[in-house]
Amino acid sequence: MQDFYFILGCTACGKAAVGRALARALGGQILSVDSMKIYRRMDIGTATPSREIQAEIQHYGLDIVEPGEAFSVADYVRCADQARAEIRRAGAIPLAVGGTSLYIKALAEGLFEGPAGDPQLREALAERIQQEGLVSLHAELAKVDPASAQRIHPNDEKRILRAIEVFRQTGTPISELQTQWTTGLGQAQGQVLIGLRRERDDLHGRINGRVKKMVQMGLVEEVEALLAETKPLARQAAQAVGYAELIAWFGGGEKSLDKAIERIKINTRRLAKKQRTWHRRWGAVRWFDIAPDEPPEQTAQRIIAEVDFK
Template identity: 40%
Template sequence: MNEHKPPVLCIVGPTATGKSDLGIALAKILNGEVLSADSMQVYRGMDVGTAKVPLHARQGVPHHLLDLVEPDVRFTVADWVTAADEVIAALHRRGKLPIVVGGTGLYIRAICEDLDFGAATEAPEARQRWVRYLEAHGAEALHAALAKVDPPTAQRLHPNDTRRVLRALEVYEAGGGRPLSASYDWRVKGGRYWTVQFGLTVDRPILYERVNRRVDAMMADGLASEVTRLWERGYSRSLPAMQAIGYKELLAWLDGECSLAEAVAAVKQNTRRFVKRQLSWFRRDPRVEWIELDPEGRVEDADLQRILSVGQRMLAGIQSACRE
């Protein structure tokens, strides 16, 4: 830990653990603002399915890194890092505490480490070829193709995570056979910020029930209508953004491949699988300070005070720097 670096507080963990609510509560107490670390919330028009906090529910707390691009625009982790660095610098200048909230592990790691994204170039022709391969042969075959050229990346990606599998194959071809697993230095060294990560978790059965209720709430809030609007605008499953959970399943329904009930069941199942991968990702980082929620999904008072103590120390450092 290097407290002489610019501080950033991170709230991480799997889907449906209440990270957004906690981020807002902390920001109100700590004179902070929230940065979304969610790879799907950068897309405009994808609100319900990505669980963006509605404006009226943000309680006056500014949220950054939302609605940056249209769903048919490529947006990489390197793009996100550039945008995040700009926001963090601006917040520090104003004496505000940046609170990064989200479950996209690579985004969080890019804040905690100085990762090198230079090798992750683009190869549009190769990507389209693999998209056609996916459409013709399915997710399992696509994942098997990745396993042949980049076993470490294939091992950490689920076959249903076709968006990232496609990206890994694209990086492999763009790099002349250099796999994605060789593109980043995964050692824990620390980066340009003083970061502290608090991870939210809860017993697996409770978490899965929260996931199921969350999907039901999304359907009640108009997820099917949202996906239909995107479909009518021509956004198909061939786009990386449309591979997001909740969108690809309902697009399959709109394409006549399944019933709506089957699509919703698939959303729940794929979200539960995604939660397992998120937990595996964050548990590999020994710096995450885990907080066990109570059965009602609340943060215990002692844990909240632990987070606030760190946040107050960070805020004091930021405001002291502003006065110099």
């Protein structure tokens, strides 16, 4: 059985609806590949499937963590591995549906791992921590890899050790190696990647309509409730399009609610453009163009006619 059949595309292109149509037609289950749908109580702004839809079609990768918790790509891959095992046990077709490029890349090509660990080096660094304290290693990291030192908390011993270990072994900062992995043009060999795309004007119209609907459904109130929670939002959650703009409005950074909503539309279009650029890098994607009036069930049938779902 294929690990996953990826249904990808930029935000608002209709991939979730097509994914559900495929699941119904094929007897599939869905893994969400969306870095914002992992958060609980962030349903409206992320277009998380309703409870009714989730009751009809088994979904994974939704509502995993609290909005105040950090969540890495590695965390996501661990959850995806569990979902893969459960879908296999159910004998269902595994559909990975979403547009978060790093999640897709990690599932299709594997995580960045770097060189194998060096036990002797680790032991020497551990002794140094005992003698000089972790602050000494973090100071060294700031000299050889400022980007990692800025990102890694001074008390995060495990990540500090790994970053220094990689630099000592390769002579290259781990932040640079991770960037090379992030921007690499991997072909995701052996994976089935199905891409959905729309004409620019059609997509922009869908984005505007979607933002309007989210506001009508209570997006502003959803953000207000999140801000009232005891634990502040994690940086990843607070920077999500649709949330960041309203957080700025609540904080006085945007004077008008209408302007904040318009900013959501603009930033969603920018996100869609960024996602399209990412997805085009994978030469293995089989693209399907969707007409403005084509229902998701029809798109799903076109895909089924051309893709061998085993």
